[in-house]
Structure formats: structure tokens, C-alpha cells
Amino acid sequence: MDLDIAVAMVDSVDDALAHIRRWSSGHTEAIITNDLGNSERFVAGVDSAAVIVNASTRFTDGGELGLGAEVGISTQKMHARGPMGLAELTTTKWIIQGEGQIRS
Numbered sequence: 001m002d003l004d005i006a007v008a009m010v011d012s013v014d015d016a017l018a019h020i021r022r023w024s025s026g027h028t029e030a031i032i033t034n035d036l037g038n039s040e041r042f043v044a045g046v047d048s049a050a051v052i053v054n055a056s057t058r059f060t061d062g063g064e065l066g067l068g069a070e071v072g073i074s075t076q077k078m079h080a081r082g083p084m085g086l087a088e089l090t091t092t093k094w095i096i097q098g099e100g101q102i103r104s
Contacts, residue, residue, distance in 0.1 A: 013038050013045070016031065017045045017046065024046075024048060025048075026048050026075035028048060028057050029042075029048045029052070030052040030057050033053070049094060050093075050095075051095050052095075052096045053097045053098065054099055054100055055096055055100070056101065056103050058102070060094070065094055
């Protein structure tokens with residue numbers, strides 16, 4: 001529940017993914033890059049609820065994602081109890097792609 005952030009300037013996407021594997025909460029990860037290949041590799045390689053390319057991490061919000069008011073936040077993958085169908089056995093990975101947008 002602290003306002004901590006783990007930021008690193010890295011030399012490669014592999015270094016970025018290693019940093020994220022070590023420090024990630026599984027909530028939101030972001031990359032700033034001009035290389036489409038690096039952004040695609042980053043999105044595919046990150047295991048978090050939201051992955052952002054070239055935009056502010058402040059867009060990870062229920063209202064911004066069209067979900068209405070937030071009830072809670074979970075970084076867990078298994079969220080159902082009781083009988084489960086296909087919907088309960090799947091997870092969502094939000095991918096936000098921008099061109100430098102910020103949320104004020």
C-alpha cells in the first residue's frame with residue numbers, strides 16, 4: 001500500500017523484462033520506445049494486468065478502461081470461487097498503446 005515505483009533505464013528489452021520479473025507487482029508495466037519490435041516483444045513478454053506502450057501509467061483505471069467505477073484491484077490470476085466456466089478460467093491483459101499521452 002506504499003507509493004513505490006521501480007524504474008530502470010535499460011540497454012535491451014531482455015534487461016527490461018528481467019527487471020520487471022524481479023520487481024513487478026503484476027499490476028501495470030510500461031515502456032517508452034520508438035522501436036515497434038521492442039514494444040511488441042515487451043507486450044508479449046510482460047505478465048501483468050496492464051501493459052502500456054508510450055503513454056502514462058495513470059491510464060490503468062476502471063473508468064479509463066470503460067469499466068465504470070472501480071470496486072477493487074487485483075493482480076491475482078485466479079479470482080473465482082465455486083463452479084467455474086470458461087469466463088472464470090480466463091484472465092484479461094489490458095494493452096494500452098499511445099504516442100506520449102498523459103492523464104491530467
